[in-house]
Amino acid sequence: GAVVSQHPSWVICKSGTSVKIECRSLDFQATTMFWYRQFPKQSLMLMATSNEGSKATYEQGVEKDKFLINHASLTLSTLTVTSAHPEDSSFYICSARLWGYNSPLHFGNGTRLTVT
Amino acid sequence: QQPVQSPQAVILREGEDAVINCSSSKALYSVHWYRQKHGEAPVFLMILLKGGEQKGHEKISASFNEKKQQSSLYLTASQLSYSGTYFCGTEINQAGTALIFGKGTTLSVSS
Numbered sequence: 187g188a189v190v191s192q193h194p195s196w197v198i199c200k201s202g203t204s205v206k207i208e209c210r211s212l213d214f215q216a217t218t219m220f221w222y223r224q225f226p227k228q229s230l231m232l233m234a235t236s237n238e239g240s241k242a243t244y245e246q247g248v249e250k251d252k253f254l255i256n257h258a259s260l261t262l263s264t265l266t267v268t269s270a271h272p273e274d275s276s277f278y279i280c281s282a283r284l285w286g287y288n289s290p291l292h293f294g295n296g297t298r299l300t301v302t
Numbered sequence: 303q304q305p306v307q308s309p310q311a312v313i314l315r316e317g318e319d320a321v322i323n324c325s326s327s328k329a330l331y332s333v334h335w336y337r338q339k340h341g342e343a344p345v346f347l348m349i350l351l352k353g354g355e356q357k358g359h360e361k362i363s364a365s366f367n368e369k370k371q372q373s374s375l376y377l378t379a380s381q382l383s384y385s386g387t388y389f390c391g392t393e394i395n396q397a398g399t400a401l402i403f404g405k406g407t408t409l410s411v412s413s
Contacts, residue, residue: 220400229304230344230389230403279343283398288351290334291391291401293343 189213192280192294199270199301207265207297209280215260216282220291221253224277233278236263270301303327305392307404314380314411322407324390325372333366333373334391334401337384344389347375377409385411 189212199205209219219236234255235243242255252274254266267274277298281291305326312320324333332351336344348357350366350373357364362384366373377384387408391401 218398222403229405230391232400232402235400281400285398288332288349288396289398290346290349291336292346296343298341 190282190292190294192297194297195295196298201271201301202269204266204268205270205299207278209263209294211261211282214284217260219257219263219280219282221265222279272301275299275301304402305390305404307390307407309407311408316382316411316413317379320377320380320409322375322388323372324404326392328394330368330371330392331395332393335364335375336389337386339386380411382411382413385409
């Protein structure tokens with residue numbers, strides 16, 4: 187089945203620093219990837235849609251200058267949390283569809299970000 | 303718009319049944335169901351498309367009533383491994399865009 191790999195699994199950083207999270211589709215090409223954020227015991231909230239070769243589409247309320255998304259190839263999307271603050275601590279999960287509609291989302295294993 | 307899931311939590315003993323509902327205020331093209339264990343990524347269970355179909359996966363099945371804009375997930379003869387949080391994810395068209403997830407239903411199965 188389709189595999190999405192996310193790295194790192196967890197990261198602890200100091201307030202004010204930047205953190206990059208990678209999301210790779212291992213056995214298929216993903217022109218579109220989706221980034222979600224999940225706070226403890228809450229739902230998966232869509233942050234942005236990453237489009238290969240073009241700008242990401244951000245959901246309302248998500249700061250595009252703070253959460254930089256780059257989708258430079260058909261198998262790699264990155265999310266960079268810039269100038270991280272403790273309130274950015276969360277579980278970040280990327281996902282992709284094997285093909286368009288009618289196909290499920292395949293999730294990466296997620297990245298637990300803790301900002302101290 | 304975020305779909306509404308009910309109930310918020312269910313506590314079962316092994317072998318008991320449960321139903322989790324997901325409803326939307328908008329017409330839906332499809333409903334997806336996922337289960338998430340603590341600290342892990344969601345795992346896909348099944349997808350239901352417009353057309354009122356019902357699907358099954360072992361002892362877990364689901365239905366989709368497009369007229370009522372709702373879907374139900376049925377867990378029969380529950381097992382300990384069924385414990386986790388169940389999310390429905392919805393999409394309103396065939397664009398293949400991201401899913402919008404409900405707030406989740408936490409299922410706890412004990413022996």
